[in-house]
Amino acid sequence: MASADFVITEANALAPFCTDWRGRYTGQPLCVVLPSDTEAVAAVVSACAAAGVPVVPQGGNTGLCGGATPIGGEVLISLRRLNRIRSVDADNNAITVEAGCTLQAVQDAAASVDRLFPLSLAAEGTATLGGNLSTNAGGVQVVRYGNARExxxxxxxxxxxxRIWDGLRALRKDNTGYDLKHLFIGAEGTLGLITAATLKLFPQPREKATAWVAVVSPLxxxxxxxxxxxxVGDNVTAFELVDRTSLELVLQHMPRTRAPLQGQHNWHVLVELSGACNHLHDILEQALQAGIEAGHIIDAVLAQSEAQRHALWALRENISEAQKIEGISIKHDIALPVSRIDEFIQRAxxxxxxxxxxVRIVCFGHVGDGNLHYNLSKVDAQSNEDFxxxxxxxxxxxxHLVCELGGSISAEHGLGQLKRNEVLKYKSLTEMDLMRTVxxxxxxxxxxxxGKLL
Structure with a gap:
């Protein structure tokens, strides 16, 4: 930490750290510190604790709720330089990585030993593992593998x-008291700074079958x-719902994308099967044909190559970027019982x-685990400002409708600054008291x- 290169105070150099990805929140920290190892992080936090100065942890700064954005007057600790893959244990299907590793780097390290790290989301090239854990990120494969916590x-x-807590145990079973790691996953840096993690790996799937499907309704x-x-059971790896508006925004704003089906359809599903089975493509084709005959499916296309598969995924992964180009919207990252998704969409x-x-409704998300991104705006810029x-x-x-249907107002983006007051309306006094006690x-x-989460 002797080098001034790792302590930033100059305004222009601070700027990239001060505003969230959406451009909604901006705050001015006292400085930005970029430690290179856990011991340096601990030294900074210890010094701040002694001086009574607050700290804000930040990874790739890709969050959507302002959880990693300074409010003002804090020391911002950027963990980007903690980016080492510490170990890969293929026999134990485990990998230990530092918090500043991008999600893509973790995936690549797993692939280098023929393993899969399944957490996957659109920002994986810039989002860092520490941020993913701090918000308990989900992504597109939760339906099979679970979210970051799992x-x-x-x-x-x-x-x-x-102090440094070393809980880097690569064990599936460890029944020695409280499972402390779960306190910090999803806590958005309000209890401590995650500097490294040991994660589960899985066998690489030998076959993938991917289709874009026009369905008559969310039901x-x-x-x-x-x-x-x-x-096929757990061979359903991803199951993404995309409404017509979401697809149209991607086709309008993202180059080299094209509609996968003829005609215009109100609802689509991107479905992917993966595993060791040699007949997943045939199984998916038969299921889609049965759906067409039953009147639930209007049309479908199956990817016949890896390039076609990537083209279909690009339509889903670029929705958030296309929305950003359109301008600000009222975003909702919600979770519902899968059985209540159709009712929510109709009633809302x-x-x-x-x-x-x-109102323009952009509705898409991980229907396999009940997580919808439900975003609202107006087409006209002046009308949208009023909206x-x-x-x-x-x-x-x-x-109110989400909670009436047994859902949650935050599925995978966290609370941050955006929902810290909203959550008070939907969690019980007992829950909030327990959180404050921790x-x-x-x-x-x-x-x-x-100023985040609580």
């Missing part, structure tokens, strides 16, 4: 007083998911159009990422 065996964490999509699972759409008849001003009213409609025990000075 993929983590152990953690290394710098605590609020600067038909849910029924298709059920029929596929009945035949009707309620919102009663408030604003020309965004109604965010509290719109949120009340969406979130926070007070692990961070009694309240210096770890203040």
């Amino acid at each position: 993929l983590t065996l152990g953690l290394e964490v710098v605590l609020a007083d600067g 038909a999509a849910v029924r298709l998911l059920g029929s596929l699972r009945a035949v 759409g009707a309620a919102l159009k009663a408030v604003s008849h020309d 965004i001003a109604q965010t509290p009213v719109i949120n009340r409609i969406v979130y 926070k007070a025990a692990l961070d009694p000075q309240g210096l770890m990422n203040p």
Whole structure:
């Protein structure tokens, strides 16, 4: 830490760290520190604790809720230089990596020993593992492999007083008291700074079958998911719902994309099967044909090559980027029981159009695990500005319905600054009290990422 290159105070150099990916939140930290190892992180946190100065951890700065954005007056600790793959144990199907590794780097390290690290999302080239764990990221393969919490065996964490907890155990069974790692996963850096993790690996799938499917409704999509699972079980790796507006935005704004099917359809599913089975393509084709005959599927195309598979995935992975080009929207990252997805979409759409008849609904997400991204805006920029001003009213409609149907107002993006007040309306007083009790025990000075989550 002797080099001034690793402590940034100059305004222009600070700027990339000060604003979130969406451009919604901006704050000015005292400085940005870029430590290169866990011991340096601990030294910074210890010094800040002694001086009573708050800290904000940041990885790739790809979050959508302002959780890694400074509010003002903190020391921002960027973990990007903690980017080593510490070990890969193919026999134990485990990998230990530092928090600043990009998700893509972790995937590549696993692939180098013929293994799979299945956490996958659109920002994987820039999103870092520490941020993924801090928000308990999900991504497109949760339906088979689970989210970040299920993929983590152990953690290394710098605590609020600067101590280092080494919990990097590569064990599937360890029944020796509280499973402490789960306190820090999903905590958004408010309890401690994750500096490294030991993660689960899986066999590489030998076959993949991928299709883009036009379905008559979200309910038909849910029924298709059920029929596929009945035949191939956990070979259903991804099952993504995409509405017509989402696809149209991608086709409009993203070069080298094209519509996979003739005609215009209101609802689509991107489905992928993977595994060791040699007949997944045939199984998927038969399932789609049965769906067409039953009237649930309108049309479908199966990828016949890896290039075609990547082209289909590009339509799904570029939705958020296409939306960003369009401008600001009222975003909702929600979770619902899979069986209530169709009801939510129908009731929410009707309620919102009663408030604003020309609202543009962008609905897409991981229907296999009940996670929808439900984003609202107006086509006209001036009308959209007025619409965004109604965010509290719109949120009340969406979130009240989500909770009525047994869902959650945050599925995989966290609370950050965006939902820290909203959550108070939907979690019980007992839950919030328990969370504050944990926070007070692990961070009694309240210096770890203040103003986020709680």
